[in-house]
C-alpha cells in the first residue's frame with residue numbers, strides 16, 4: 412500500500428512540489444481558526460505559510476471544525492499536512508501546506524477549544540463559518556436571538572455550539588484573567604464582515620451581561636476583510652490526481668485557481684502576521700473592495716448557479732461555455748452592478764470584470780452550480796438585493812439582476828425544468844418549498860410569496876411595486892420558456 416502524506420514522507424514527494432520551509436515543531440500557535448473548511452485551507456492558511464516561511468514563528472494555526480470531524484480525521488494522520496492544487500487551463504501547480512499545526516473538533520471537546528482561545532499566545536481568532544454561522548437575520552445583520560444555537564449557548568455558556576458562543580466565552584475568560592482580547596478576523600463573504608461579526612458577537616455578549624457586552628463592543632477589534640479565491644469541493648478524482656502527482660496518499664487535498672486576493676483592515680489588538688508576504692494587502696477601509704467583490708463576483712456567481720442549474724449546466728465553466736450565459740453576466744456586471752459601486756481610486760474595474768469572466772471559464776475547475784446554489788436565503792441579500800436596492804434608488808433598470816433573483820426562487824421550489832427533484836440545501840429550505848408549493852406556477856403569487864420573507868428582503872423591498880413587477884416578469888419567463896431561453900432574451 413502507498414504511504415500517506417506526513418512529516419515523515421514529505422521528503423519523498425517530487426522536488427518541484429512546494430512545501431513548508433519552516434520548522435513546524437518550533438512554531439507556536441497564535442491563530443485559532445473557526446471553520447476548518449476547504450476555503451480557509453486554500454486561502455488564509457497559504458498566506459500564513461508564507462509568513463512562517465519568512466521566519467516569524469508566532470503564527471501557527473489551530474483549525475477548529477464546529478460541526479463534523481471529517482477534516483480532522485483526514486488531516487491528523489497526515490500531521491496536519493495537505494496539498495493545495497492550483498489548477499488552470501495552463502497546467503497545475505502543487506503546494507503542501509503545513510501552517511495548520513492542530514486540528515480540533517468543537518462538539519467533541521468544547522473546553523479544549525475554549526482553553527486554547529483563552530491562552531496568551533492566541534492573538535487572533537479568525538472565522539470562515541459561512542453566512543449562516545453568524546446566526547443573524549440576513550436582511551438586517553442583527554443577531555437572531557431565537558436561533559437554536561444561540562438559545563443553547565446562552566443556557567450553556569461553558570459548552571457552546573455557535574461561533575458567537577465560543578468567541579464570547581473565550582473573551583470573557585481572557586477578561587477575567589487580565590489578558591488582552593484577541594482580534595476577531597471574519598473571513599466570510601458578508602458585507603462589512605467585521606462590523607457584522609461585532610454586531611452579533613457583542614449582542615450575544617450583552618445577553619450574557621451588560622459589562623461583557625460593552626467590553627466586547629468597545630475593546631475587541633473586528634477588522635473587516637475581503638477574501639477571494641474560488642475553491643470547489645474536492646472530489647475522489649481530485650484525490651487520485653494529487654496522489655498520483657505526489658506519490659503518496661492524500662485524504663483531503665484542496666483544489667483552487669491561481670487567483671487569490673485578501674484585503675484586510677489594519678486594526679489588530681495585539682500584533683498580526685505580515686500577511687503581505689502571502690500577497691495580502693492592508694488598508695484603512697475594506698468596504699469598497701468588499702462591495703465590489705460581493706456584488707460583481709458573488710452576485711454573478713449566484714446568478715450563474717441558479718439559472719445555470721435550471722438550464723441543466725452542472726458546472727460554472729459549462730454554463731460559461733454557453734454563449735448567452737456569458738453574455739448575460741458580462742452585461743449584468745457592466746450595466747447593472749458596476750454603476751452601484753463606490754469609486755476605488757486607481758483601480759481598473761473593467762479589467763477586474765474581464766478577469767472575473769476569465770476565472771469563471773477556468774476549464775480545470777469543476778465548480779458545481781449546485782454547490783454555489785446552497786444557502787441562497789443567506790447569500791441573496793448581500794449578493795443581489797443590495798445592488799437592486801441601489802438601482803431602485805437611482806431609478807435605473809435591473810432586469811438581469813431580477814432574472815438572477817427569480818432563478819433563486821425557481822430553484823428554491825425544489826423542482827427542475829424536467830420535473831426532477833432538486834436537493835436544495837438551505838437553512839430555510841422547508842419554508843421556501845412550502846411557499847413555492849402554495850403559489851404553484853403562478854408568477855404573481857410566487858413573487859408575492861417570496862417577497863413576504865422580510866428576513867431576506869427587509870421591509871423596504873417587499874413594499875416596492877417596481878421590484879414586484881420585475882420579479883413577476885422574470886418568473887413568468889422562467890416558467891413559460893425555461894432558463895436557457897429566458898437568459899438568451901436578456902443576454
Ligand code: CS2
Nearest residue numbers: 638639640641642709712783
Ligand atoms: C461562491 C463563493 O459558493 C459560493 O457561494 O460564490 O464561495 C466564491 O467561490 C468565493 O467567494 C470566491 O472568492
